[in-house]
Structures are given as C-alpha cells and as structure tokens.
Amino acid sequence: MTAQLAEFLPWIGVWTGVGESQAGQPCFVRNRFFPGLEGDGLGMQFEAWDPGMTTLFHGVRAVLATAPSGVMRALAYSTIHGALILELTPDDPGVMALAGESVAGNRISVTFLQEEPGRLLFTAFWRPAMHERQPNDGPRMTCGLTRAVPKRPPGV
Amino acid sequence: MTTIMDRFGPLIGLWRGPIVLQDGRKGIAEFSFCPHFEGNLIELVALSIDAETGESQAWGMAHLALDRAGRTVWRQFNQRIGFATLNEVDDDPGVLSASGSLSAGRQMMISIRQDGDELAVTVSSGMPDGPKTVSRMRRASRTLRERP
Amino acid sequence: MTTPLIKRFHDWLGVWRGPIEWSDGRRGIMEFTFESIFNGQAIEVRTVSFDSEGAPLTRGWGYLSLDRNGRVIDNIYFSDAGFSVLHEVADDPGMLSLHGPLPGNRNLDVAMMVEDDVLAISSRLGEGYAASDARPRTFTRMRRIGRSLAPREEAE
Numbered sequence: 001m002t003a004q005l006a007e008f009l010p011w012i013g014v015w016t017g018v019g020e021s022q023a024g025q026p027c028f029v030r031n032r033f034f035p036g037l038e039g040d041g042l043g044m045q046f047e048a049w050d051p052g053m054t055t056l057f058h059g060v061r062a063v064l065a066t067a068p069s070g071v072m073r074a075l076a077y078s079t080i081h082g083a084l085i086l087e088l089t090p091d092d093p094g095v096m097a098l099a100g101e102s103v104a105g106n107r108i109s110v111t112f113l114q115e116e117p118g119r120l121l122f123t124a125f126w127r128p129a130m131h132e133r134q135p136n137d138g139p140r141m142t143c144g145l146t147r148a149v150p151k152r153p154p155g156v
Numbered sequence: 157m158t159t160i161m162d163r164f165g166p167l168i169g170l171w172r173g174p175i176v177l178q179d180g181r182k183g184i185a186e187f188s189f190c191p192h193f194e195g196n197l198i199e200l201v202a203l204s205i206d207a208e209t210g211e212s213q214a215w216g217m218a219h220l221a222l223d224r225a226g227r228t229v230w231r232q233f234n235q236r237i238g239f240a241t242l243n244e245v246d247d248d249p250g251v252l253s254a255s256g257s258l259s260a261g262r263q264m265m266i267s268i269r270q271d272g273d274e275l276a277v278t279v280s281s282g283m284p285d286g287p288k289t290v291s292r293m294r295r296a297s298r299t300l301r302e303r304p
Numbered sequence: 305m306t307t308p309l310i311k312r313f314h315d316w317l318g319v320w321r322g323p324i325e326w327s328d329g330r331r332g333i334m335e336f337t338f339e340s341i342f343n344g345q346a347i348e349v350r351t352v353s354f355d356s357e358g359a360p361l362t363r364g365w366g367y368l369s370l371d372r373n374g375r376v377i378d379n380i381y382f383s384d385a386g387f388s389v390l391h392e393v394a395d396d397p398g399m400l401s402l403h404g405p406l407p408g409n410r411n412l413d414v415a416m417m418v419e420d421d422v423l424a425i426s427s428r429l430g431e432g433y434a435a436s437d438a439r440p441r442t443f444t445r446m447r448r449i450g451r452s453l454a455p456r457e458e459a460e
Contacts, residue, residue: 013194035169035190035297036350036365037363037364037365037381037383038170038296038297038352038360038363039169039170039297040297040363040383041363041365041381056342059341059342061341061342061346061348061367063365063381065365065381065383065387067381067386067387067407068383068384068385068386069386069407073381073387075365075366075367075379075380075381075387076367076379077341077342077345077346077348077367077369077379079342079345082346082369082371082377083367083369083377083378083379083389084379085379085387085389103371103377103389147194148194149194150193150194150196172354172357172358172359172360173357173358174357174358184333184354184356184357184358185358186358205321205333207333207356208323209322209323209447210321210322210323210333210334210335210446210447211321211447211449212321212449212450293358294358294359296354296358296359296360
C-alpha cells in the first residue's frame, strides 16, 4: 500500500449530505468508502438521489488503486459516463482530486476535501467533449458530507 | 474508536494459510474480519478451500460484539453445526477464547491468537479431548482498520 | 426489467473459484466475483489469486458494460499489469473475447466462456507491434461457488 492510499483510509465508512447537482437540482448524497483489492485499494460507491430518494440521479462505483508504475488511478463505472479511468492528481494533504476523460470524451473532475475530522466537501463537474474551451469554473456539483454515525438510544 | 475495535482492531483484514480440518482434510483457510456500523460490530467470514480444486470445504460466519461487562459474545453460523452462541472464557492475554454448548452434550470451543502478521486458530466442536481444526494464517491484506 | 448486459451475462453472476496456471509457470487458485451494479447497467468483476499456502499472487477489479453498439467494454485494473480499457472483438457465439492496450507498448487479450457451471478464462500479455500468438497463455477453469448472484427477475 502506498502512503498516498494510506492517507485516505481514515475515510472508510459512510458519508452523507444534502447538496446541489451540476444541473442545479437539490440532491441527497451517500458515499461509502470501503477496503478494496484486499487492502491494496480503496473502494467507493457514490450515489446522488433526489431528496425523496426515489430517483438515482448519478451512481458511481470505483476502486482507487496503484499501477505497477506507481501511478494511482480510480477505475470506475458511472451511470452517466460509463467506463472510466481517472487519474489521482497531486494536491494538498487531505484532498483526493481525480480527473480524466470518459470513453465518449467528456472531461470529468471529482474532488473530496477533508474540511475537518468527520466532514468532507465533495465537488464534481463534467464537461462535454465539444466544449473543451469551457472554463472549469462553470456549474458543478457541491455537497458537504458528514460521517454517518449510528444513533445510540439513551439507556442502551 | 469503539471498545471492540480498540481490542480487536488489529484482527481487521484478510488472513490466509494452511488448515487441517477436524476430519483430517487439508486445505487453505481464509478468515476475513470486517467492522460494521462504525466499529460497533465485527463480522468474521471463514472459509476452508481445497488447494487443488479451489472448492469450498467448510465455511461459516460469526458476529463479534461485547456484552455490558465488556466480554466478547460470539454468535456464529457454519454449514456443519448451524447456529451457536459462544461466550468468552478466561485465557492468556492476547488470546480470544470462547466456548458454548451444542446439541447432544457437545461443546464448541474456539481460540484465536494473533501475533503481528500471524493468526493461529483452534476450533473444536465435539468432545473436549476430540480432534480439532487447526490453522496458522498470515495476513493477506494490508491493515485496514475502519478508523485508525 | 432485464438490461441487455444482464440478459447476456446472467449466467456469469456469482462467485467462481478454481486452479490457475500462469503463463510464467506459477500455479495457484483463482477466484472471480461477478456482481450486477446499478440495476444491471454494469457488472463489477473482482478477482484474487493465491498460492497453495494462501499467499496472495494477484488482485484485480473491472467493470463490464456495453457500448452504444452493444459491444462489451471492460475497464480493468490488474495488479501485475495496471489499468486498461478492453474492447470486445468478434469470436464464436458464447465466447467473450476482449483486447486492449497496456502501458509500455504491451497489450492484453482475454477470452472468457461459461458452460455447464464452469468459467474458463484464457489470457495473454503481448509486447511490441508484432506480438506473437505463440506466447504462452494464462489459463484457468473455475467452478461456481454457491448460487448465482443474479436477481431473480434478471435470471429468468
């Protein structure tokens, strides 16, 4: 396991929050980080739902792994973009920044930022292939996530 | 960190190694300990695999939790015995031993000793002096504690 | 409603395990898990192999999905080879044959088939522009462990 991967292990667990999709819709987000590849990778399941949780706006299943060359990438399947391989781009500690292109050529960026223990800021955007010159500061999905901790009823 | 993770956190992950089953068959043991609900419960999935064919020889699972006195309660199911509840019994420091009653006066006893990246497991499910299942495994996964 | 992907591969869903012989002569046990995700839009494939003492040999992860023409895309990570996007190539009915590039002017071809609860996989790493067909192949025949993971309505 690389030191880079070890940095994200404290995120293992379930994270939830209410945010806004790139299209401006309110959405409920549930993201689970879990061990993958027998400890050599970090699995992720991202779900963005309408607030009533009847429609899955976007789902992504992924594993973050290290190539023999030492480069870290996320292998993923997205319900919008299909098959993906995203590069882990260098960033500050506490930041997981992934970027790449879909098979159709859409540009995709996903970032998790640890704001404080138990709180992550999630931002993501995608741009169609024909809009290569559109700046990255266009519409994006943003959501604050907090760690989902089971409630313990008093007296139990 | 929860109390159970504080105690058994180093077990979390995947372990594999040679096993000799109670009935004499040999194979590869695979034990996977995984925390759930933010470390309030540890789930064990255990398998014995034929090293030639890859077929499963024996399998079971267990849930480990702590009772109010802080002692381990081990609830398990396996394909040969079915359900059983085992309660922790005194043993050497660093060893988890638990025992419980089965039908027909039989007793089940499990003992787990972890030493670094080695895990030794002994299981008996008949008469106390009967044959035992014995395995010595090594850590197959990196250490992945839920919240280090 | 069954997706075209699940309609084609519902017999594959589940856990498979069996002996493997690598092209370099190593032997061990290989395990494949095929799991339907996002209501059958894709199939997540997780693999692990270990030697006769249980020591890990390889780990892998992938997503089977269909492109717009109904052909299989398999984006994969394999601990020995790294990341690749494999595309389906024509083969006999019932056979899934995939081919794709790897870093370093290498390529990977994989042929997979399920018949009578046996999953047979043959793969070869090629190198250079004139990769020879005579290179040794890795071969495994796995049997189903337990029951199919296909949801009931998808298996029908």
